Amino acid sequence: TMLRVKDPKKSVDFYRRLGMTVVAEKHFPDAKFSLYFLASNVADADVPDDPTTEEAVLAAGNLFQPVLELTHNHGTEDDADFKHYNGNEEGRQGFGHIGFLVDDVYQACDDIRELGYGFKKEPDGGNMKGLAFAWDPDGYPVEIIKRGGMDYQQKNVE
Template sequence: MGMTLIDKLQFPDMKFDLYFLSTLPANEKYELEPGSDAAHRYLWTMKGTTLELTHNYGTETDEAFKYHPGNQERDGFGHVAFNCNDVYTSSAKLEAAGISFKKKPDEGRMKGLAFVFDPDGYWVELVKRSSSAKFENEFNLSQTMLRIKDPKKSIPFYQALGMTLCREVHMSDFSLYFLACLPEGTQAPDPKSEEASEFVKSLFCPVLELTHNHGTENDETFSHFSGNEAERKGFGHIGFLVEDVEASCQALEALGSSFVKRPMDGTMKGLAFAKDPDGYWIEVIKRGGYDDKATPFWREAQPSA
């Protein structure tokens, strides 16, 4: 899918590793060694977006083990997506490479888009990008989709984290909301305008797609699974780099957010996990970290300035 492995973090004492991949501009050559101090600094200061993959040791040799990819009853996580110039051509390449499909471009009622399965069964959508897009990548990571119960609660939460509502689509039984952390100087059109669709599809940076199935906001008994429940683990969280973790957590708490982990809880000090209005985990990470390696946490006492 054209992604570059930016960095890897290894935690053998806790028996897991993290891998961070990103869509870089086609003309940008990445020469840092994943796992190096330089790669760590790049990761925790970059302006782009990464896909974080977590590997728990031993799963690769357990034939019976599998993660829960979502998209079953009450699941919240839906898919990630990549934009491309020609969904049909790119789909043919993926099929030739042995990739299996949930939906080919001409199947179903919605023509011209596709869904493939990644090796763990997660859904990956292929979407045609805007003809106005000027970048050369065949694919660019373009969205993460989560289902929400009440947009009147979820949208202000993500706006408080610096996201901009770029597009909204309303159908008879569901609505879609697209939010993004826009590059400095980029102005989004009216999210309800015709221009909003092409604007979102022309972005190099990904969007957060929030899907609201009408009526859930009025059902006090309804809730989505977040992906971190026993027997349903797969999707973990989304994360935001911030200048001040403590101040950001206070702002989220003022919006009613609860916390899985506050900055000084646990063994990894200085980072936090909040919950959004649907209970999705939101990691809050210090941009640039706390030391000369840009490490976004510390294990014991905070290092001297």
């Protein structure tokens, strides 16, 4: 999965709060963009400590875990009018959301709230309880689900 991001520092911090680790970074100053590769559950994976090395980029390509690629076009972080379309706007639909399994949905939501980001659906809101949809720094919807099984409760909807 690749997402375009406006401010990589904010986006990397957001996804770290969901348990991800930056496993590789690749910067292309002449082309004015950077790539950040993040993955979950990499404690036992063979990835270098320094994500900026060429070895880290190669290791990221050999992971069995899904890898999230954040693409940053340099300069967008300073442009107040710049906006990515998240694929959920009227006339621009397509992309739905990405989902993350976490150990504690409520703690993950507290961490996201602490960063100042909002929610499309809080864990106890709506018909399905125990899962959430947060907005990441670029407005992409992110589903947050409990690892080990979705133990949310669904009310009868008529």
